Amino acid sequence: MDGGSRQTATSQRGDRLRRRRWRRRRAGAALGAALGLWLLPAAAAAAPQQQGPAAPAPLATGFVFHDRDRDGSRDPEEPGLARVAVSNGREVALTGESGRWILPLLDPDDTTFFVIKPQGWMVPLTEQRVPRFHYSHKPSGSPRLRHAGVPPSGPLPPSIDFPLHPQHEPAELRLVLLGDPQPRDRRELGFLARDVVAELIGLPAAFGVALGDLTFDDLTLFEPLNEVLGQTGFPWFFVLGNHDLNQDAREDRWSDETFERVYGPSYYAFDWGPAHFVVLDDVVWTRGPAGAGYRGGLGQQQLEFLRHDLALVPRERPVVLFMHVPLTEVEDRAALYRLLQARPHVFSVSAHRHYQRHVFIGEEDGWRGTAPHHHLIQATASGDWWQGLPDERGHPARDHARRSAQRLVAAHAEAGRQLHRGLQAGGPPRRLAARDRGAGGGAARAARTHRGLGQRVRWLGALAGRDAGRAGSRLEAAGARAPP
Numbered sequence: 001m002d003g004g005s006r007q008t009a010t011s012q013r014g015d016r017l018r019r020r021r022w023r024r025r026r027a028g029a030a031l032g033a034a035l036g037l038w039l040l041p042a043a044a045a046a047a048p049q050q051q052g053p054a055a056p057a058p059l060a061t062g063f064v065f066h067d068r069d070r071d072g073s074r075d076p077e078e079p080g081l082a083r084v085a086v087s088n089g090r091e092v093a094l095t096g097e098s099g100r101w102i103l104p105l106l107d108p109d110d111t112t113f114f115v116i117k118p119q120g121w122m123v124p125l126t127e128q129r130v131p132r133f134h135y136s137h138k139p140s141g142s143p144r145l146r147h148a149g150v151p152p153s154g155p156l157p158p159s160i161d162f163p164l165h166p167q168h169e170p171a172e173l174r175l176v177l178l179g180d181p182q183p184r185d186r187r188e189l190g191f192l193a194r195d196v197v198a199e200l201i202g203l204p205a206a207f208g209v210a211l212g213d214l215t216f217d218d219l220t221l222f223e224p225l226n227e228v229l230g231q232t233g234f235p236w237f238f239v240l241g242n243h244d245l246n247q248d249a250r251e252d253r254w255s256d257e258t259f260e261r262v263y264g265p266s267y268y269a270f271d272w273g274p275a276h277f278v279v280l281d282d283v284v285w286t287r288g289p290a291g292a293g294y295r296g297g298l299g300q301q302q303l304e305f306l307r308h309d310l311a312l313v314p315r316e317r318p319v320v321l322f323m324h325v326p327l328t329e330v331e332d333r334a335a336l337y338r339l340l341q342a343r344p345h346v347f348s349v350s351a352h353r354h355y356q357r358h359v360f361i362g363e364e365d366g367w368r369g370t371a372p373h374h375h376l377i378q379a380t381a382s383g384d385w386w387q388g389l390p391d392e393r394g395h396p397a398r399d400h401a402r403r404s405a406q407r408l409v410a411a412h413a414e415a416g417r418q419l420h421r422g423l424q425a426g427g428p429p430r431r432l433a434a435r436d437r438g439a440g441g442g443a444a445r446a447a448r449t450h451r452g453l454g455q456r457v458r459w460l461g462a463l464a465g466r467d468a469g470r471a472g473s474r475l476e477a478a479g480a481r482a483p484p
């Protein structure tokens with residue numbers, strides 16, 4: 001398939017032709033494979049109606065390849081990899097036998113292409129263990145913003161190639177889930193390094209996920225944060241939080257430009273071991289006469305991406321979603337539920353609230369799955385925003401945190417037991433979740449102090465689909481112990 005073949009004279013005729021072509025493509029996957037490409041039929045169905053003469057549909061192309069010498073570029077003896085998913089932020093295409101992918105350019109000024117890391121393969125990492133899996137096409141770069149965005153990419157390259165190398169991925173995964181590290185400055189970044197990250201170094205985690213609010217509005221801290229997290233030795237994936245935004249952006253699409261420069265697209269997906277992981281951007285930046293702010297939301301394009309992405313994920317494969325704002329605060333979550341609720345193994349994690357809570361979302365919120373959806377609001381690394389009496393090192397004292405934690409635990413003993421059961425034994429304890437309501441930052445701190453880093457959640461076999469139980473039901477806090 002080439003770009004010219006998709007041009008049409010008028011929109012109606014074009015749409016008819018396109019529909020016919022998609023039907024033909026749907027009918028013959030073999031034909032698609034022979035062409036070296038299989039675009040999802042859903043992608044075409046979702047194409048907007050155009051008015052007037054149809055514009056040429058600019059296409060981008062490239063290869064996913066086995067980077068044998070791991071130098072990041074494709075050498076003559078390095079083969080393409082077939083059936084790897086690549087996205088333009090809305091559609092998802094699979095590579096053909098030669099490893100080639102082809103996708104429309106969504107926006108000639110701003111389209112990010114990324115590979116969806118397949119099971120058993122890995123993308124390159126920076127020295128700080130940040131995955132590189134994308135190409136940002138922004139010919140003129142990001143708009144001018146207080147914190148620098150993506151530099152000009154220049155014209156679309158003839159081939160956008162994504163290197164992968166094989167890696168061993170055991171069936172049981174251990175992850176580090178880090179809520180809101182949120183340092184205001186380098187001093188607080190030091191707290192994070194010495195109080196939290198020091199305990200993570202060398203853990204046998206497959207990867208870590210930093211669940212947003214990576215900074216406290218000072219986006220120059222992204223790179224120093226990467227230095228700190230990189231010391232753990234395992235790779236990190238990053239979620240966009242409301243304190244990670246370019247707050248001088250006039251609209252949402254430009255509010256993540258610094259994040260994009262440092263980390264890549266604000267939503268993406270990857271396979272690792274037994275599961276499919278999705279990172280969502282559920283922070284919508286708004287700016288109007290009444291002022292600026294954010295709300296929890298996903299938007300149509302991201303939902304389209306997720307629909308196309310999940311269409312390629314077998315139903316039995318566990319799906320884990322990471323986001324910053326808790327799911328129940330996302331305005332268009334009903335559309336997300338519709339994409340997820342037919343799956344037997346779905347689990348999601350947010351942070352944002354500075355407490356730890358297990359939420360089981362059921363029909364009252366519009367979830368129509370056979371079992372409630374388990375959503376974890378993860379404890380935050382910054383606890384009570386790094387507040388607390390200073391200890392001898394000048395850190396917010398753990399003793400202080402422990403005292404408030406004891407009060408918390410005493411006041412919420414039942415919640416504590418249920419939480420423990422929820423973590424250890426599986427199955428949602430009856431609507432426990434909200435029992436720790438109002439715990440505030442103290443809870444996060446408590447989780448950190450008393451559960452040997454509550455952030456360090458070990459994820460066991462249930463998600464591998466071996467267990468008939470609910471996805472995410474067999475979570476265990478590593479090092480969990482009873483409060484003193």
Ligand SMILES: [Ca+2]
Nearest residue numbers: 067071073075
């Ligand atoms: Ca190479």
Ligand SMILES: [Ca+2]
Nearest residue numbers: 253254256257
């Ligand atoms: Ca953007």
